[in-house]
Amino acid sequence: MKILVGYKRVVDYNVRIQVKPDGTGVVTEGVKLSANPFDDIALEEALRLREKGVAEEVVIVGIGPADLTAHLRNGLAMGANRAIHVTTAEAVQPLTAARVFLKLVEKEQPGLVILGKQAIDDDANQTGQMLAALWDRPQATFASKVEIADGKATVTREVDAGLETIEADLPAVITTDLRLNEPRFIKLPDIMKAKSKPIDVIELGSLGVEGGDHLKTTHYAAPPKRSKGVMVKDAAELVATLKQKGLL
Amino acid sequence: MSKILVIAEHLGGKLNPSTARAVSAAAAAKPEAIDVLVLADNADAIAAEAAKIEGVSRVLTVTRAENAHALAAVLAPQVAKAAAGYSHVFAPSTTFGKDLAPRVAALLGVAQVSDVMAVEGSHTFKRPIYAGNAIVTVEADPAQTVVATIRTASWPAAAIGANGTPVEALNLDVALPSYTRFVELKQGKSDRPDLQGASKVVSGGRGVGSKENFEIIYKFADRIGAAVGASRAAVDAGYVPNEMQVGQTGKIIAPELYMAIGISGAIQHLTGIKDAGTIVAINKDAEAPIFEIADLGLVGDLFKIVPELEAALAG
Numbered sequence: 281m282k283i284l285v286g287y288k289r290v291v292d293y294n295v296r297i298q299v300k301p302d303g304t305g306v307v308t309e310g311v312k313l314s315a316n317p318f319d320d321i322a323l324e325e326a327l328r329l330r331e332k333g334v335a336e337e338v339v340i341v342g343i344g345p346a347d348l349t350a351h352l353r354n355g356l357a358m359g360a361n362r363a364i365h366v367t368t369a370e371a372v373q374p375l376t377a378a379r380v381f382l383k384l385v386e387k388e389q390p391g392l393v394i395l396g397k398q399a400i401d402d403d404a405n406q407t408g409q410m411l412a413a414l415w416d417r418p419q420a421t422f423a424s425k426v427e428i429a430d431g432k433a434t435v436t437r438e439v440d441a442g443l444e445t446i447e448a449d450l451p452a453v454i455t456t457d458l459r460l461n462e463p464r465f466i467k468l469p470d471i472m473k474a475k476s477k478p479i480d481v482i483e484l485g486s487l488g489v490e491g492g493d494h495l496k497t498t499h500y501a502a503p504p505k506r507s508k509g510v511m512v513k514d515a516a517e518l519v520a521t522l523k524q525k526g527l528l
Numbered sequence: 529m530s531k532i533l534v535i536a537e538h539l540g541g542k543l544n545p546s547t548a549r550a551v552s553a554a555a556a557a558k559p560e561a562i563d564v565l566v567l568a569d570n571a572d573a574i575a576a577e578a579a580k581i582e583g584v585s586r587v588l589t590v591t592r593a594e595n596a597h598a599l600a601a602v603l604a605p606q607v608a609k610a611a612a613g614y615s616h617v618f619a620p621s622t623t624f625g626k627d628l629a630p631r632v633a634a635l636l637g638v639a640q641v642s643d644v645m646a647v648e649g650s651h652t653f654k655r656p657i658y659a660g661n662a663i664v665t666v667e668a669d670p671a672q673t674v675v676a677t678i679r680t681a682s683w684p685a686a687a688i689g690a691n692g693t694p695v696e697a698l699n700l701d702v703a704l705p706s707y708t709r710f711v712e713l714k715q716g717k718s719d720r721p722d723l724q725g726a727s728k729v730v731s732g733g734r735g736v737g738s739k740e741n742f743e744i745i746y747k748f749a750d751r752i753g754a755a756v757g758a759s760r761a762a763v764d765a766g767y768v769p770n771e772m773q774v775g776q777t778g779k780i781i782a783p784e785l786y787m788a789i790g791i792s793g794a795i796q797h798l799t800g801i802k803d804a805g806t807i808v809a810i811n812k813d814a815e816a817p818i819f820e821i822a823d824l825g826l827v828g829d830l831f832k833i834v835p836e837l838e839a840a841l842a843g
């Protein structure tokens with residue numbers, strides 16, 4: 281079985297995001313970029329399935345600008361067999377990303393596609409579900425445990441009510457939650473090895489994906505600030521203050 | 529004029545309050561009609577509850593055995609078909625809505641607006657990105673159906689008390705896939721208020737130190753009638769179950785009172801509580817970032833302070 285993994289590059293989760301004063305975007309110049317944390321988890325899960333003998337090949341996919349190569353090399357150093365780089369100068373919205381993934385699925389015929397549950401830049405939480413719909417295959421979102429056997433995935437999902445388990449026939453789309461696994465660290469020798477692993481470069485325009493992103497972002501604003509409050513000296517004062525506010 | 533279809537969320541035969549919050553957001557778009565769609569194996573009781581939400585024009589039910597569990601692959605084709613004639617489809621931005629709505633949007637071939645926090649016009653919305661560190665205004669294409677999830681913490685529940693709202697059964701006649709099957713749901717049992725709707729929430733973090741120590745948090749929460757939440761670190765360490773996680777990738781909540789105990793205040797946690805009325809922080813580190821946003825802060829050891837709070841309440 282082949283596993284396709286979404287491997288998006290985003291602003292690192294430790295960066296304090298600044299909105300540009302003119303409201304046209306957020307500052308990304310000189311800011312640290314990293315793999316979307318949920319995608320590192322997706323890749324780790326795919327690698328573990330390969331190590332268990334469930335899968336033979338792990339292919340990472342990045343949709344983005346020309347300079348995505350270094351980022352994809354990281355995923356290859358982590359252990360992916362090869363990478364597909366779909367090039368586009370503009371950031372793509374989830375429906376377009378899902379349509380791109382569908383084209384790659386048709387070409388690669390994977391048994392499993394593992395994506396992050398959300399990209400921490402747009403926080404959309406859509407691409408995996410959209411791909412599953414377009415492909416007319418099962419989806420198991422927010423996975424915290426995955427077992428593959430007999431052509432089926434048994435997936436435990438983190439839902440608001442607790443933990444839900446569902447069974448999905450393969451091929452299927454899984455999206456990862458935080459507690460699925462802990463991604464491994466990249467080792468130095470693997471960085472060297474990754475240099476010779478193949479990266480297929482495909483121009484988005486050549487895939488014949490139905491056109492266009494549908495949402496127009498017209499303005500960026502900083503969130504309303506909560507002002508710093510007051511410090512109280514002890515438990516008694518805290519309780520008295522909360523009672524006075526009618527909160528206790 | 530717009531017509532909005534709101535997808536009802538329910539579990540165990542009961543309507544989830546997130547539905548009434550999505551109705552509030554729908555009302556803000558000033559539509560000509562707001563219909564609530566209930567997909568269930570036994571829809572009557574749920575539909576009766578939905579019919580009491582103020583502002584709802586009609587409740588539509590689709591009763592099928594396949595709808596016994598909320599599997600997105602099964603529900604989405606039905607919602608997509610029911611969406612004909614509507615300008616908007618709204619679902620709450622809970623794990624239910626997040627799972628289902630994008631699948632509906634893709635079947636309709638349209639984009640989705642996730643986590644709507646404000647409605648500026650029928651096709652203009654505000655939503656958070658980068659863990660809430662930026663708020664964007666987005667415009668959806670007026671020529672297409674708008675599929676959106678509603679950030680429940682941004683919207684009060686629409687009032688309950690409507691009378692005589694019609695309930696109509698729909699027969700959609702769509703083929704449903706059987707490639708996804710429900711196995712089980714392990715639900716944390718608790719008599720405490722629901723985290724997403726509670727007016728008071730007490731949360732513990734890594735500072736609480738262990739599953740056993742978390743009893744201190746539960747006991748105090750019960751004393752003041754609060755729901756209990758946690759940071760990701762507390763969930764990861766196994767102190768509490770996953771459904772208690774508050775934050776960017778957990779639950780986004782807006783209680784009147786939020787008490788963060790032994791939580792440092794990472795940006796991903798703060799995203800989940802920004803809309804709380806009053807935030808209280810108890811932390812032994814005076815430099816903890818949580819104090820930057822807390823309305824009331826108290827520096828000290830939680831194992832000493834929490835019992836003192838209980839004593840002060842008694843006094």
Ligand SMILES: Cc1cc2nc3c(=O)[nH]c(=O)nc-3n(C[C@H](O)[C@H](O)[C@H](O)COP(=O)(O)OP(=O)(O)OC[C@H]3O[C@@H](n4cnc5c(N)ncnc54)[C@H](O)[C@@H]3O)c2cc1C
Nearest residue numbers: 733734735759760761775776777778790791792797812830
């Ligand atoms: C993609 C991504 C998504 C994430 N999503 C979430 C999310 O949804 N929710 C979330 O919470 N986090 C999330 N995180 C994790 C987040 O970055 C932090 O790691 C986490 O919130 C830290 O939890 P904490 O404050 O409990 O632990 P710590 O940061 O370790 O803080 C513990 C605090 O307890 C205090 N303390 C210790 N002992 C005591 C004592 N005896 N008395 C009083 N105070 C004490 C310490 O001073 C410290 O401030 C996410 C991270 C990533 C990368």
Ligand SMILES: Nc1ncnc2c1ncn2[C@@H]1O[C@H](COP(=O)(O)O)[C@@H](O)[C@H]1O
Nearest residue numbers: 286287343395396398399404405406407
């Ligand atoms: N440009 C992209 N390149 C690679 N993977 C992507 C891209 N966009 C979305 N994905 C995948 O889809 C997941 C969910 O993204 P989103 O729907 O934007 O929150 C991500 O975690 C990735 O696995």
